[in-house]
Amino acid sequence: MKRSYxxxxxxxxxxxxxxxxxxxxxxxxxxxxxxxxxxYMGINILLFPIAIFIYKKEKHRGGQTNGK
Structure with missing residues (x-):
């Protein structure tokens, strides 16, 4: 899958x-x-959903999956 930089x-x-x-x-x-x-614990807790959001957005934008 191709990812954006x-x-x-x-x-x-x-x-x-x-x-x-x-x-x-x-x-x-x-x-x-x-x-x-x-x-600092609160900041870490807030950063986690942001990372999940970016990951899901990138996964959705990705190219073809190998036959799946």
């Missing part, structure tokens, strides 16, 4: 943001700053 790059950016915010979440948890933990 915009979809793949946007999914890579969202993955990178998830990794960054998860590292920040762990850092804030280690230093017992629970307000920061909740903020």
């Amino acid at each position: 915009v979809g793949v790059i946007s999914l890579c950016v969202i993955l990178a943001l998830n990794i960054i915010f998860m590292q920040l979440l762990v850092h804030q948890f280690f230093y017992e700053n629970y307000d920061g933990v909740l903020i």
Whole structure:
């Protein structure tokens, strides 16, 4: 299936943001700053449906599937 560069790059950016915010979440948890933990957890939860939306949009735009 052929993918567009915009979809793949946007999914890579969202993955990178998830990794960054998860590292920040762990850092804030280690230093017992629970307000920061909740903020970064909320951002991670919001990024997940955005990634699913982009994935489904790209999957729908894709080319032919091999006989399926």
